[in-house]
Every structure is written in structure tokens, then in C-alpha cells.
Amino acid sequence: MTETPEGRGHVNMADVAERAGVSIATVSRALRGLPGVSARTRSRVLSTVAELDYVVSPAASSLRGATRRVAVVLPRLDSWFSSTMLATVEAGLRQADLDVLLYQVGTEEKRTHFFRDLPTRRKVDAVVLITLPIRPEEEERLDLMGVEVVVAGFRLRDFPSVSVDDVAIAVAAVEHLLDLGHTRIGMIRTSDTDGARWASDLHRRTGYLQALTGHGIDHDPALLVTAPYGVDAGAVGMERLLSLDDPPTAVFCYSDDIAVAAATAARRRGLRVPEDLSLVGVDGNGLGELFDLTTVDQHVVDQARAASRMVLDLLSGREPEETRLTLPTDLVVRGSTGPAPVRAGAGRRSRQ
Structure with missing residues (x-):
């Protein structure tokens, strides 16, 4: 069994990325011979692959050519945040003549099904995850997909992401x-x-x-x-x-x-x-x-637009200007907040 230097078990693409000091997306592009990776970086990735004795899975290596499809994965559609994020991402990708496949995976069963089956179906060139909780075993399935992954509304490992604090x-x-x-x-x-x-x-x-x-x-x-x-x-x-x-x-x-x-x-x-x-x-x-x-x-629309730009950059072989983008937020004061009413027992301050 191939092991990492730390003896954690099977080597995966994340181990190669960590050892080579690059992102998982860069490792994926280097192994698939895609543009956007310098000769020096490609050489470092291939040397690391040899050093760790990393074997690319058949599923991860089978992608050739572009499907011009992007998977958008989110927990549910019936919330304002999710629907607004989806509508904006879809519009940005559609403008670039890319089709969007939607996966609503709000239950554990649906998430398991998605992460189990998508790597072998090879349906898409990229995956956009919108505020989706990911377990460690699901992270590894993302590595096996061998496609670009962009995270919107949160952060996940070193995948390109757009989020807020x-x-x-x-x-x-x-x-x-x-x-x-x-x-x-x-x-x-x-x-x-x-x-x-x-x-x-x-x-x-x-x-x-x-x-x-x-x-x-x-x-x-x-x-x-x-x-x-x-x-x-x-x-x-x-x-x-x-x-x-x-x-x-x-x-x-x-x-x-x-x-x-x-x-x-x-x-x-x-x-x-x-x-x-x-x-x-x-x-x-x-x-x-x-x-x-x-x-x-x-600023949900701004988050979604930035995520769309990341996808387009990555699919064009360009490294995004920022791969872990944190956008600012603003407190907007309106009429639902006012001075505390005066009443007995409204709260206690701890003794210092």
C-alpha cells in the first residue's frame, strides 16, 4: 500500500499538492497537461508524484477534452441565499456559453450519491459548491473528479473560494x-x-x-x-x-x-x-x-459573480488573481433596532 510520509494511508492529490506547495487544481492541471501551469511548476509536480509514488486513479485520469458543463451543488433551492447565489452563478456561466447541471443535495443520502457517482460519470469540467458542508471522505472524492472546484459562500481546504467573514x-x-x-x-x-x-x-x-x-x-x-x-x-x-x-x-x-x-x-x-x-x-x-x-x-450577488469569474479563469487555464477571496460586509441600520427598554433584570455583567 502506498503511504504518505506521515503514514496516513493512501496518497491522494491533496498530499501531492501539499508536498509540492501548490493547489490541488494546479496538480490536476499539471497531470492532465492543461495550460496555465508553468514548465517549472509542472516539473515540480511530476517530481513530487514520483517521490510519493502517487498513482492517478483511472477515474481522475479519464477526462479528456471539454464538456462545457459545470455542476453547481448546493443544499437546497428554497432559501433566498441559495437561489440568489445560483441565479447569479448560472447567468455568469451561461454568458460564457457554459451549461449548468444543478445538484440539490440537502440530505446525507443525496450528498453520498453525488460524491460517489460524479467522478465516474465525467459529466462536467468544473464543480461549484455553494455553502455545502463537506466531510473528509467527500473531500477525497472531489480530488478523484480531476476537475476544477470552486467554493462559494465558505472555504474548503485550498480550493479556490469566495466567502465572507x-x-x-x-x-x-x-x-x-x-x-x-x-x-x-x-x-x-x-x-x-x-x-x-x-x-x-x-x-x-x-x-x-x-x-x-x-x-x-x-x-x-x-x-x-x-x-x-x-x-x-x-x-x-x-x-x-x-x-x-x-x-x-x-x-x-x-x-x-x-x-x-x-x-x-x-x-x-x-x-x-x-x-x-x-x-x-x-x-x-x-x-x-x-x-x-x-x-x-x-453582498451575495458579488460573491456569486466572483465565483463565476474564478470558474471561467480556471477553465481558460488562467490562475485567478486571488484564490481565497474574502469580500467585505456592511452593517445596514434600519428601523428594527433601537435603544434597550428600561426594565429590571435585563441582563447581568460578569464580575471582573
């Missing part, structure tokens, strides 16, 4: 609420992917807790709630928060649509937004503007 998003949202005097701040999360966790959710939770800790606020675990994905996720989460003996005066929501549903639930309870309860969402969804929602705009 989700920790910073949460910090900006929560610090805005803290600046308004709120100390009892909740968070509503959701999960729309069966059998896996998304990095954006974990990072926004980290930022939420980081902002509270940085201001000496005791975190109450009851204020961090998760509701199953759906149009009513925000309402379900808000009902749980408002049922607490000491409910929050402000809530940071994972997305704008969750925040809108949360506001609806609060108003059903007779609460005023923002006089009794402040809300912040994330996305930059037009729905948020309609509902006068304070949000952190993550």
Missing part, C-alpha cells in the same frame, strides 16, 4: 445591539442540511459569543436557540425565547428571513419592534428592506 458578521451585529444598551441578547439559528454542520452557522455562533464575552456579558445558554429550517423557523425560535422567565430585549438572527418571521411572532405577542424588542438579520435580502430590518449585508 462570518465571525465578523456576528460581532458587528451583536456589537450594534450592545452599543444600543442591550445586554440580554438572544440568537436564533437554523439548520437546513441533514447529517452535517455548516461553517457559517458555527462561525456566527462564535462571533455572537465573542462579542458578548468581549463586553463582559454573561452568556445564558437558553438565549441561543436552533429551529428546524422552514418559513416559520424564526417564529418558532422567537416563541422559545419569549417563553423564558427573562426574555431577551434584542435578538441576532442567522438570516433576514428568520428575522422577519421572528418579528411577526413578537408582534403577535403584542411586542413592538424596536421599542420592546430589537432584531438584526444577515444577508441583504430585499425582503429585509421591505420590512425595515437592520441587517448585515453580505
Whole structure:
């Protein structure tokens, strides 16, 4: 059995890329004789292949010529973020006369099926992953595809990616609420992917807790709630928060649509937004503007356009100017946030 120097088991394309000091995409292009790899880099890759005794799988080596098709893989279509990202990516690729194959893999079974079968079908020249949680064994299947891979909305290993700083998003949202005097701040999360966790959710939770800790606020675990994905996720989460003996005066929501549903639930309870309860969402969804929602705009269209350009560059044999692009975000303050209401027991600061 061929082993890595560290004895981790079978050598894969990621091991070759790490040893040669290049990206997996560069290794793939070098082994397939595609343009966009200098003679010096190609020589280094081939030397590393020989050194590690790497054997290219039949599936990975069978791709010859261009299909002019790109696979776009995402957990689900019925969310504003996913549909906006998909529509923008598709338009950019279609303009370059490329066809898009869509794979919706929101369940563990569907993800397993996709990663198991696509490497042998050889249907596409590139794969775009949109906010898709990936397990280690699925990463290896990406290597076997032998095609360009671009990641949109998150980061994955050294694959070319376009994303935002989700920790910073949460910090900006929560610090805005803290600046308004709120100390009892909740968070509503959701999960729309069966059998896996998304990095954006974990990072926004980290930022939420980081902002509270940085201001000496005791975190109450009851204020961090998760509701199953759906149009009513925000309402379900808000009902749980408002049922607490000491409910929050402000809530940071994972997305704008969750925040809108949360506001609806609060108003059903007779609460005023923002006089009794402040809300912040994330996305930059037009729905948020309609509902006068304070949000952190993550410029989804810009992310998608940048991902499309990366795909086109890679398929043309050009190395993108940046392969790990982090785009800026903006806090947009509207009418859903205001000063904390004065009430007894609104929150505690930890003793220093």
C-alpha cells in the first residue's frame, strides 16, 4: 500500500499538492497537461508524484477534452441565499456559453450519491459548491473528479473560494445591539442540511459569543436557540425565547428571513419592534428592506459573480488573481433596532 510520509494511508492529490506547495487544481492541471501551469511548476509536480509514488486513479485520469458543463451543488433551492447565489452563478456561466447541471443535495443520502457517482460519470469540467458542508471522505472524492472546484459562500481546504467573514458578521451585529444598551441578547439559528454542520452557522455562533464575552456579558445558554429550517423557523425560535422567565430585549438572527418571521411572532405577542424588542438579520435580502430590518449585508450577488469569474479563469487555464477571496460586509441600520427598554433584570455583567 502506498503511504504518505506521515503514514496516513493512501496518497491522494491533496498530499501531492501539499508536498509540492501548490493547489490541488494546479496538480490536476499539471497531470492532465492543461495550460496555465508553468514548465517549472509542472516539473515540480511530476517530481513530487514520483517521490510519493502517487498513482492517478483511472477515474481522475479519464477526462479528456471539454464538456462545457459545470455542476453547481448546493443544499437546497428554497432559501433566498441559495437561489440568489445560483441565479447569479448560472447567468455568469451561461454568458460564457457554459451549461449548468444543478445538484440539490440537502440530505446525507443525496450528498453520498453525488460524491460517489460524479467522478465516474465525467459529466462536467468544473464543480461549484455553494455553502455545502463537506466531510473528509467527500473531500477525497472531489480530488478523484480531476476537475476544477470552486467554493462559494465558505472555504474548503485550498480550493479556490469566495466567502465572507462570518465571525465578523456576528460581532458587528451583536456589537450594534450592545452599543444600543442591550445586554440580554438572544440568537436564533437554523439548520437546513441533514447529517452535517455548516461553517457559517458555527462561525456566527462564535462571533455572537465573542462579542458578548468581549463586553463582559454573561452568556445564558437558553438565549441561543436552533429551529428546524422552514418559513416559520424564526417564529418558532422567537416563541422559545419569549417563553423564558427573562426574555431577551434584542435578538441576532442567522438570516433576514428568520428575522422577519421572528418579528411577526413578537408582534403577535403584542411586542413592538424596536421599542420592546430589537432584531438584526444577515444577508441583504430585499425582503429585509421591505420590512425595515437592520441587517448585515453580505453582498451575495458579488460573491456569486466572483465565483463565476474564478470558474471561467480556471477553465481558460488562467490562475485567478486571488484564490481565497474574502469580500467585505456592511452593517445596514434600519428601523428594527433601537435603544434597550428600561426594565429590571435585563441582563447581568460578569464580575471582573
